[in-house]
Amino acid sequence: MTVDGPYTCKYCGRTFKSLQSLKSHLQNCPKRSLPREFSKGKVTFICYMNPRRKVVNAVNSLLRKPDFNEQQLLGVVRYLQENGEVHRILMPEINKN
Numbered sequence: 001m002t003v004d005g006p007y008t009c010k011y012c013g014r015t016f017k018s019l020q021s022l023k024s025h026l027q028n029c030p031k032r033s034l035p036r037e038f039s040k041g042k043v044t045f046i047c048y049m050n051p052r053r054k055v056v057n058a059v060n061s062l063l064r065k066p067d068f069n070e071q072q073l074l075g076v077v078r079y080l081q082e083n084g085e086v087h088r089i090l091m092p093e094i095n096k097n
């Protein structure tokens with residue numbers, strides 16, 4: 001069974017004629033805000049963001065670099081918040097292990 005449009009964005013309520021246009025909208029929907037965790041050393045930042053693959057992959061790539069530290073991660077998440085990629089940051093909790 002195929003489902004025909006309109007397709008509604010569950011985050012902002014906009015409707016689209018095709019699934020394809022809904023999918024491309026989702027990557028830019030200003031209301032879409034999902035938690036993503038970024039951890040380094042003893043700190044974990046929970047960032048509420050529209051998790052665009054390009055942005056999340058870039059942060060994860062930095063996290064894999066051996067010389068990348070907690071302070072730099074703080075700089076990165078603050079930058080992402082400043083330019084609107086991250087809507088809200090839950091500040092670090094000390095990792096239990």
Ligand SMILES: [Zn+2]
Nearest residue numbers: 009011012029
């Ligand atoms: Zn939307």
